[in-house]
Amino acid sequence: MLACNIIKADRVVCEEVFTLHDIEPGVPIQTPVLPESRIDPENTRVKVTVIDCTLRRDQHNNFSVDLILMINKEITIKQPLGPDIQLEYGFKRRFTNLPITNCCPKPLPAKALKRLRCQIFDLEAEDQITLNTETNSFDEILTVTVVVKVVFEDQIPIPVTPTPIPPPPVPPEVLAALEIAAGKIRAQIGNPLFKNALLAEIARIQEFLLEGRVLEALALLTAVKEQVQHSINISPGIRIPFNLVLGDLIAAEKEIIALLL
Secondary structure, three states: OOHHHEEEEEEEEEEEEEEEEEEEEEEEOOOOOOOOOEEOHHHOEEEEEEEEEEEEEOOOOOEEEEEEEEEEEEEEEEOOOOOOEEEEEEEEEEEEEEEEOOEOOOOOOHHHHHOEEEEEEEEEEEEEEEEEOOOOEEEEEEEEEEEEEEEEEEEEEOOOOOOOOOOOOOOHHHHHHHHHHHHHHHHHOOOHHHHHHHHHHHHHHHHHHHOOOHHHHHHHHHHHHHHHHHHHHHOHHHHHHHHHHHHHHHHHHHHHHHHHO
16 A cells, blocks of 8 residues: 555544543732722633643553643723732643543453553633732632544545546537537527527537536537427427527537437
């Protein structure tokens, strides 16, 4: 197998969603906060990053992970009479022995077990902060939702798609015959609805030919001929102009049949 027919990708073995909480009551604020001050939600931000994800596997092939989160906060307190207070915090939190149970039931080969690793797929954080001006502190509840996957790198063969063969070029005389038939339809058929319907069918026939769908083009042209012939049969008064159209359609049909020989 050629190397270009193999892709290297991660296969997912397990996936688990963890909801983690960091509760910090009574965090002191060094700067005195005036009464009736409040947290400014528009200028208060929290950023959480997983800086380490350690996968653990016991002797029964049960998985768990240890996560270390880096938490950065920028808190703005708006005071009624005074400047805004800017607070910045950065700290780590460790969560250990988080069990992973949502795994594929199929046992893994020994070679794959050696390549297993933890992968952070998604992370969302929501921070709730309550300001306590009486104690010059705030209470904080941080909720972090983490999607963890257990994966291993694998080489996956992909099917080789054959290079499409372009359809053979349509001889100019075939397209010319269809253009002559279209011109005769425009000149000889007065009913605009019937005329436009026939011209649309001629355009479809040309598209079929350019795509190499000769049999479909021939079948559609036969249907167009039958429509014109039926009109002649039910309305003899239009026989002369419609016969002119029919003659050009027959000529185009012969050119298309020649493509099949």
